[in-house]
Amino acid sequence: MTKISKTKESVGNRLLAALPDKEYERLLPHIEVVTLELGRVLYESGGQLEYLYFPTTSMVALLQTLEDGMTAEVGLAGNEGVVGIALFLGGETTPNQAIVQVKGKAIRLRANLIQAEFNRGGEFQHLLLRYTQALITQISQTAICNRLHPVEQRFCRWLLLSHDQIKSNKLEMSQELIASLLGGRRESVTVAAGRLQDAGLISYNRGNIMILDRAGLEAAACECYQVVKTEYDRLLGFS
Amino acid sequence: MTKISKTKESVGNRLLAALPDKEYERLLPHIEVVTLELGRVLYESGGQLEYLYFPTTSMVALLQTLEDGMTAEVGLAGNEGVVGIALFLGGETTPNQAIVQVKGKAIRLRANLIQAEFNRGGEFQHLLLRYTQALITQISQTAICNRLHPVEQRFCRWLLLSHDQIKSNKLEMSQELIASLLGGRRESVTVAAGRLQDAGLISYNRGNIMILDRAGLEAAACECYQVVKTEYDRLLGFS
């Protein structure tokens, strides 16, 4: 028991960590720890979902794509999230895609196991459904934010959300990539990043972002960050 | 039996209509038909949800609001949807609001009843979860659309989605209101509406929109409409 409890605390994904011991024990034998390389596609638009992923040190972006190839991130999942909710919502697939943006570890569980456990209707189900609601809030806020807020504020919001999902001040991410997540041009990100660097909030060097002043970033971000964070905390009980 | 089946076919909400007879019978005694007046708030940001609403001839917008009062619609629900998903997702409340945009009828069911029926894990649960996934697609597509598509195309997309939810060519809706749903200025809508009218796609007169050429609207809209419609059809089995 102690062993299991210890393992549980060290899994690194806060959703799994919030499970009651009994349910966690049931999953434990089936848990698989995988390393997710940068750029790996966890699922494609219209493709079959084989696993549910609980990122621990990795971070995954949920991307919406247009016919002309333009993309925008609608949600992101790290150690406070889970990837592949269509598995238990029953749609089998979705028209978006999930791509690894920060390499690292994740715990994964097979689709059929997830469905069986979900249908038991216990805390596992409740947790995943509350997460789904939190994600809906994130996507909704992204929708209005994309419409009404300038790049620089959206960039700050994104930095903060990412920072929450990978507990690290260092982020490896080119401006080109960030632009595709924010749904804008690389040059716009360059300018925004330059201003944030001048203000001493971040430092930037060939794909290495360092968060220097988190409080400053929060002040520079739009309200959208707090809305999403508050809802995650409320629904998932993160302190 | 025949009576029930007949009632079922005439309920007017396609989600309820898709329920197996047995589950529908269980709900039938608790069904309440209400008239939703224009502007009525079904739930407020942070407020308690007492009912789950299945619109039949009415249409409800899911609105995201910013501190400065700016708003944007992230999703809409009519006869192909349901309002109040936080009830069964377990969050009890949500940070957005639901406002009646087209007056009409809706069927509603009490919160505790919904939760009990949902926890039985039958087709009712599956249907609501698949609807949730369809809604997520709608919100996600709204997010990227808000970012990358011009007002006129977004306006067309919105007209088409609304048209699907209320089977009527007539829409009562001021340009001011539409602007607040699209997250833009009233004047931008005026110009866009003028162009669509000149093109013969719609006619417009003091809050009365008439859809004249649906095929033309689909051609003028961005791809986002089709993405959402296809996913609704796939997940909810609408032909």
Add this chain to the structure above:
DNA sequence: TAGCGTCTGTACGGTAACGCACATAACTTG
């Protein structure tokens, strides 16, 4: 029918972001 409120049309300067082009800088590989 006069008056008032609501809805719509139009115009104009300002701004954020786009598309494009090109220059520089830093790692990477031969």
Add this chain to the structure above:
DNA sequence: CAAGTTATGTGCGTTACCGTACAGACGCTA
């Protein structure tokens, strides 16, 4: 070290949309 690739910086004309202002048009009510 040279050459090539990737990442970043910067400028410039164009566009979509904003904020504001104002005028006309319609409909309701007194």
